[in-house]
Amino acid sequence: xxxxxxxxxxxxxxxxxxxxxxxxxxxxxxxxxxxxxxxxxxxxxxxxxxxxxxxxxxxxxxxxxxxxxxxxxxxxxxxxxxxxxxxxxxxxxxxxxxxxxxxxxxxxxxxxxxxxxxxxxxxxxxxxxxxxxxxxxxxxxxxxxxxxxxxxxxxxxxxxxxxxxxxxxxxxxxxxxxxxxxxxxxxxxxxxxxxxxxxxxxxxxxxxxxxxxxxxxxxxxxxxxxxxxxxxxxxxxxxxxxxxxxxxxxxxxxxxxxxxxxxxxxxxxxxxxxxxxxxxxxxxxxxxxxxxxxxxxxxxxxxxxxxxxxxxxxxxxxxxxxxxxxxxxxxxxxxxxxxxxxxxxxxxxxxxxxxxxxxxxxxxxxxxxxxxxxxxxxxxxxxxxxxxxxxxxxxxxxxxxxxxxxxxxxxxxxxxxxxxxxxxxxxxxxxxxxxxxxxxxxxxxxxxxxxxxxxxxxxxxxxxxxxxxxxxxxxxxxxxxxxxxxxxxxxxxxxxxxxxxxxxxxxxxxxxxxxxxxxxxxxxxxxxxxxxxxxxxxxxxxxxxxxxxxx
Numbered sequence: 001x002x003x004x005x006x007x008x009x010x011x012x013x014x015x016x017x018x019x020x021x022x023x024x025x026x027x028x029x030x031x032x033x034x035x036x037x038x039x040x041x042x043x044x045x046x047x048x049x050x051x052x053x054x055x056x057x058x059x060x061x062x063x064x065x066x067x068x069x070x071x072x073x074x075x076x077x078x079x080x081x082x083x084x085x086x087x088x089x090x091x092x093x094x095x096x097x098x099x100x101x102x103x104x105x106x107x108x109x110x111x112x113x114x115x116x117x118x119x120x121x122x123x124x125x126x127x128x129x130x131x132x133x134x135x136x137x138x139x140x141x142x143x144x145x146x147x148x149x150x151x152x153x154x155x156x157x158x159x160x161x162x163x164x165x166x167x168x169x170x171x172x173x174x175x176x177x178x179x180x181x182x183x184x185x186x187x188x189x190x191x192x193x194x195x196x197x198x199x200x201x202x203x204x205x206x207x208x209x210x211x212x213x214x215x216x217x218x219x220x221x222x223x224x225x226x227x228x229x230x231x232x233x234x235x236x237x238x239x240x241x242x243x244x245x246x247x248x249x250x251x252x253x254x255x256x257x258x259x260x261x262x263x264x265x266x267x268x269x270x271x272x273x274x275x276x277x278x279x280x281x282x283x284x285x286x287x288x289x290x291x292x293x294x295x296x297x298x299x300x301x302x303x304x305x306x307x308x309x310x311x312x313x314x315x316x317x318x319x320x321x322x323x324x325x326x327x328x329x330x331x332x333x334x335x336x337x338x339x340x341x342x343x344x345x346x347x348x349x350x351x352x353x354x355x356x357x358x359x360x361x362x363x364x365x366x367x368x369x370x371x372x373x374x375x376x377x378x379x380x381x382x383x384x385x386x387x388x389x390x391x392x393x394x395x396x397x398x399x400x401x402x403x404x405x406x407x408x409x410x411x412x413x414x415x416x417x418x419x420x421x422x423x424x425x426x427x428x429x430x431x432x433x434x435x436x437x438x439x440x441x442x443x444x445x446x447x448x449x450x451x452x453x454x455x456x457x458x459x460x461x462x463x464x465x466x467x468x469x470x471x472x473x474x475x476x477x478x479x480x481x482x483x484x485x486x487x488x489x490x491x492x493x494x495x496x497x498x499x500x501x502x503x504x505x506x507x508x509x510x511x512x513x514x515x516x517x518x519x520x521x522x523x524x525x526x527x528x529x530x531x532x533x534x535x536x537x538x539x540x541x542x543x544x545x546x547x548x549x550x551x
Contacts, residue, residue: 030506034356064212066460072217078454081446087221101200102461108193114522117176124180136254177262221443272406272523277302277372282459300376310379320357324492335468338481354492368463374412
């Protein structure tokens with residue numbers, strides 16, 4: 001049985017190494033190893049808790065607003081100062097814009113290249129591409145001349161020989177299935193996505209103060225008072241929401257369906273699927289502690305893929321263990337009691353093999369992220385999610401079980417983007433009506449709590465994010481723990497030998513050519529994508545190192 005190492009994985013957040021054993025053209029076993037130690041929990045000890053939202057935003061260059069939100073929710077909970085309605089809406093505006101930015105960027109800039117052969121677009125017929133695009137949606141710049149212009153730009157780019165990140169793709173790989181016309185359509189929409197990405201960032205800055213690092217989340221509410229009380233400002237934000245809706249309805253969803261129609265076997269065979277799912281919920285519709293909030297996207301637990309019996313999240317059942325992680329050994333701990341005590345890593349992978357801990361719920365690994373969020377909402381009868389999921393399944397002619405796959409995870413992101421964006425228009429109008437009615441409170445007064453605890457739980461584009469805070473009698477941070485989506489999804493095995501979600505999802509994945517591990521990247525990227533880098537695949541039989549660079 002051959003073992004292969006892909007290090008680092010490209011187009012994902014952070015430094016990740018994946019080891020796989022391949023037998024009979026499929027992944028037999030897998031190991032996920034986070035190679036970077038952050039140590040934010042150590043940095044925060046002894047600080048004013050109000051520093052936490054600004055420090056935790058620096059966890060990475062992508063996950064900024066989401067850490068600010070989870071952190072400020074932990075402070076709200078610790079201080080028992082919950083955001084009033086107008087502040088809740090302001091936070092939902094910024095968080096919703098983050099969803100749009102992350103999910104659309106994920107599909108086009110990070111993940112689509114696992115399904116789309118860019119070079120194949122040079123062979124496309126622009127008229128047929130236009131006909132395909134107009135059959136799927138109604139969006140400007142979809143005429144034959146528009147696609148021909150994109151094709152000419154692409155050809156000039158290729159002819160220049162200066163392909164930058166596109167130079168090392170697996171173009172021509174046998175599992176690229178889209179016809180040239182669909183590939184050209186995807187390339188054109190990739191370029192359009194770059195324009196929309198800027199506007200989504202602007203939406204975040206409108207009520208976040210700046211982007212990417214949000215400044216307006218404060219204990220008990222928000223500081224963007226004048227923006228929330230300005231009806232013209234709200235109308236401008238609504239204009240951007242409408243523009244995003246048009247792109248999602250006429251480009252993103254149709255492109256997803258076009259791609260998925262050529263990869264139905266990934267859904268039918270549940271390639272890349274996991275067993276258990278958890279979501280905390282997102283976008284509160286009421287004020288108060290997390291356990292009492294009504295969420296627009298409800299949280300829940302799905303065990304054993306049983307959509308008929310969703311359960312509510314019980315946070316007392318969340319523990320992290322470090323048996324296979326590069327930390328001092330100890331018993332599994334709840335995040336409130338979490339300890340971050342790293343050791344020098346042994347890169348020979350003897351026993352411990354990751355800087356990620358292994359979070360477990362009721363002792364089970366849980367997939368978090370868009371698929372978990374959509375499954376929790378779908379199982380609880382969320383009208384918008386039920387409708388969108390049903391439309392996708394009906395269009396593709398596949399059962400709900402197809403959701404338990406890499407393809408289902410990719411579809412869930414698009415479904416969630418549509419549902420959230422559609423809801424945002426209504427939230428803007430709610431804010432307008434509240435301002436007109438004189439409901440202008442944007443912060444709840446609070447006093448220092450002394451020794452106290454609080455947790456900030458919310459779903460974010462990559463999944464269930466939790467911040468746990470304990471303060472001492474001097475109102476300083478005594479302990480602070482982050483359990484982030486990537487820890488849930490990319491964590492290692494536990495003491496029982498249970499695989500982490502990404503490891504589980506990779507088992508059974510078909511691999512046509514181990515030297516071009518496109519299918520492995522496809523499944524990993526469906527969880528948590530980020531930066532492009534170099535890939536090294538090691539052949540253990542010859543000990544020869546093959547070096548490939550991919551975008």
